Amino acid sequence: MHSVLSMMSKMEQETIHETSLQLLEEVGVVIGSENVRKMLEAKGAKVIGENVRFPKAMTEEMLGLIVHTFPIGAYTEAYRKQVPSITHPFSTTAGYVPYIYDEDAGKNRYATKEDLRQLCVLADASPEMDCFWPLMMPGEYTGELQEFKATEIALRNIGKHVQCSSASGDLARYQIEMAQTVAGGSEAFRKNPVLSLLSAPTTPLAIEHGIADAIVESARAGVPIIPMSLPQMTTTSPATFAADTLLVNSENLACYMIAKCAAEDARVFYASDAGAPNLFDGGIDYENCEYVLLSAGDCDMARFYDMPSAMGCSVEYKDFSTKAGFERNIFRCAMKLMTRVDVACWIGTRESCLSSSLVDVVMDLEVLRYAKAYFRHFPVNDYTLALDIIKEKGPRGHFLDHDHTFANFKENIFTDKSENSFLFANGFENYRQTAKEKLDQILSTHKGPEFDSALVSELDKIAAKAEATLKEQ
Known part of the structure; x- marks a missing residue:
């Protein structure tokens, strides 16, 4: 017995699947990488310029190669996990955002590499944080070097599984080389992949040059791939749930096809962050009901293929000045994670994923601690x-x-009452200051993973090569 939020019947899932096969065969996707197009053509795809169409039989054959379960590794052995999860949805920070909320100044500023390092310390110390995505961009860098530096800072400062985005083949190679070094070599990495890479298609139905190349590099190295599809109803998707789900499914299958044509043993998540915009201003709205329902449908499709899933599950609005306000977030968190996604990307964001805060991370983790009561499994025997x-x-x-x-x-019977949370030790009105005090205590006492000098030297060499190659891109 366990709770699950589901949207689609088996017949509806079959309809999405069959229509996706039709869409990939008749419309196809734009793939910006010539090398990837040639690889796909050699495997049976039909290529017309940048457009690639996958015959139904080809897609069905490749779907027989799904890796249904795989590890998401970590430097620290105690943090190594397997997906799909058989316990609770694994939670991670979201990313990447450019700003961080400065608690002392009371306003946003550009995030720095030191902010990211501190976030790594907090994440490593927090038992509710299952894996880690660099939440904020280190503002000292730009372009692909910024993504590499986020990966480097994370791998050096946290013993948990690291997820990062990767937008080119060159970038992916350096990210993978650093992760393999942390894991103890390329073969050790395959057994314990300490890094997974997010390479997202452009909705609708496009996979840019660098994204396609990054998927290939990840597939061949045994890196778990997160091809997160992000259609927004009315703008990058027709204004229906079925069409949005169809685009998510088709884009996931297209990225999956690239990965499997590159390496038959490729490990691929089913991933999305689909939603509906605020129709008053056109902005992304993580608080509307459509966001939850679309995620539930996408998780249904992940289970249809028996693939591990990764979804955006943002819960941003936080007013804990009353017990009801705190419990509102517990219930919203529980509802979003009740989709039974395997990796939920949501912790720490503010302002529709434009800003972040380490204090918000502390508060989100406390919300999660209570929300986990809704994810328990109860055996029937x-x-x-x-x-x-x-x-x-x-x-x-x-x-x-x-x-x-x-x-x-x-x-x-869950007996930990929400009003007993540490956040309210100094009264409901002081919850944010109390969270900051806990943050300061963690940052002053917790020590992350310790690398020997030889490993540090190897990581320094890889970083120097990456900086020389990527800094002008």
């Missing part, structure tokens, strides 16, 4: 059914004094 005990007590009996009750109530 002879012991838990307790038929013998019900027979023993009979009609009008009670179970308060039974050994079975004492043995099971703590696991089955």
Whole structure:
């Protein structure tokens, strides 16, 4: 027994699947990389200029190669995990945002590499943080070097699984080389992939040159790939749930085809961050109901293919000045993660993913601690059914004094009341300051992973090569 938020029947999932095959065969996708187009053509795709169309039989054959489960590794052994999750949705920070909210100044400023390093320390110290995505961009850098530096800072400062974006083949090669070095070599990395890379298509139905190349590099190295599709209803998708889900599915399958043509053992997530804009200003709206429902449908499709999933699950609005305000966020978090996504990308963002805050990370993690009560699994077997005990007590009996009750109530009844959260130790009105005090305590005491001098030297060499190659791009 466990909770799950679902949107589609099996017949509806079949319809999305079959229509996706038709779309990929008749319309296809634009792929900007000539090398990738040639690779796909050699495997049976039809190429007309930049347009690539996948025959139905080709796609169906490749779908027989799905890697249904794979590790998401970590430098620290205790943090290594497997997807799909059999316990709870794994939560990670979202990314990338350009700004960070300065608590002392009371306003946003550009994020720095030191902000990102501190976030790594916080994430490494926090048991609710399952894996890590560099939330903010290190503003000292630009272009592809910025993405590389985010990867480097994360790998050097956190022992958990790291997820980063990758927008070119060159960038991916340096990110992968650094991750392989942390893992102990290319073969050790395949067993313990400490890094996964997000390479997102451009909705609708385009995969840019660098993105396609990055997918190929990741596939061949055994890097878990996150091809996050981001259609927005009315703008980059028709204004229906079915069409938005169709585009997510088709773009995921197209990226999957690239990965599988590059390496049959490629590890690929089913990934999306689909939504509907605020129709008053056109901006992304992470608080509307469509965001949750689209994620639920996309998770249904991930389960249809038996693929691990990764989704955006933002819960940004935070007013914890009352118990009701805090519990609102617990319920919204629980609802969004009740889609049973395997990796949920959401922690720490503000202002529709334009800003971030380490204090918000602390608060989100506390929300998650309570929300996890909704994700528990309850077995159904002879012991838990307790038929013998019900027979023993009979009609009008009670179970308060039974050994079975004492043995099971703590696991089955969640007793941690929300008003007892550490956030309210100094009163509801001071929750943000209390969260900042906890942040300061963690930053002053926690030590991340310690690398020996030889490993540090190797990482320095890779960083120097990347800086020389990527700095002008």
